[in-house]
Amino acid sequence: MAYQQGYRASPKHRAPRGPAPTMGDPTQLFDDTSAGMPPQHPGGYPSQPGGYPQQGYDMGGFSADSIFTDPMANVAMAYGSSMANQGKDMVSKEIDRFVSINKLKYFFAVDTKYVMKKLALLMFPYTHQNWEVRYHRDSPMTPRHDVNAPDLYIPSMAFITYILLAGMALGIQKRFSPEVLGVCASTALVWMIIEVLALLLSLYLVTVHSELTAFDLLAYSGYKYVGMILTVASGLLFGSDGYYVALAWTSCALMFFIVRSLRMKILATASSEGVVSHNSKNRIRIYITVATAGFQPLMIYWLTFHLIR
């Protein structure tokens, strides 16, 4: 490697490699003791054995800092930063092969106002008028600008909150142990994976050419965790009756929300106003939408009833 060779050859000749070493700057600390005027161009280190001016790694005027005058630290820092850059590129390239990071970033572009509105919408969707996802020059708008867009922030936060709440509920009933948290988490995760896979399979079989990706479906099936949290919380506060009342309320709200959100995406619209046509092609899609919506209360009940006794 160039650095090691240069090191053993001439420890007196220092050359900060890498990004733009500034030449002749006011933070030059020592007089130039190398023979002859140094050539003023960066790079080409093995071909220029004649000295370079000693200069610190110019970090905006840290002139008195002893670390940056040390040549070994200079080179090591430059080398380390270039290695870190290479490592970062490699890791991001490898991750990009499996999960598209840009698409994932779209789902996490939220802000507080969106989260508040979306939570209110999940619990009371009956007064919302316009359910279409707005587009901005052929790509869907981020959740920051459109309350109808699905996001993955609320489902992931709700999932974690649900696990914590389940642990607390079991602790109140003196049935807690640390393994319970792991079992609860993996059970909920497995059910979510099963649901997303079943939905993807059924959409493939019916050849729905919609823009619903796996992440969208993950987002829509993750919204039930909000309902689960409310149900468990009211079950803890108000006992068994509160649990069933909250279960009924969140089930209805969630079913309405899912049907209205997925209707636009799955069902084929025939006329220009977007009225859903009732031909045979749509019948199966209607069944799929209703089955998805009906599956949510089942899951809410299945994953929470053992927490309320």
Next chain:
Amino acid sequence: MAFTLYSLIQAAILCVNAVAVLHEERFLSKIGWGADHGIGGFGDEPGIKSQLMNLVRSVRTVMRVPLIIVNTVAIVLLLLFG
């Protein structure tokens, strides 16, 4: 019902094995689910049955070799760790 991720993997392996075991000419053609039945109409869109047959055939083609590897690994793990 306590699910772990490992039980999900086991269920997935069993399901994919079941799909890969369906033999083309001995079984599927006999019940009218062969691949030659499905390539019929290139009409407006293929029906559910032809999509399903396509899916079965593609799973069989793609997963044949990885299934050998995954099944061997699963058998070894089950023998060692029960």
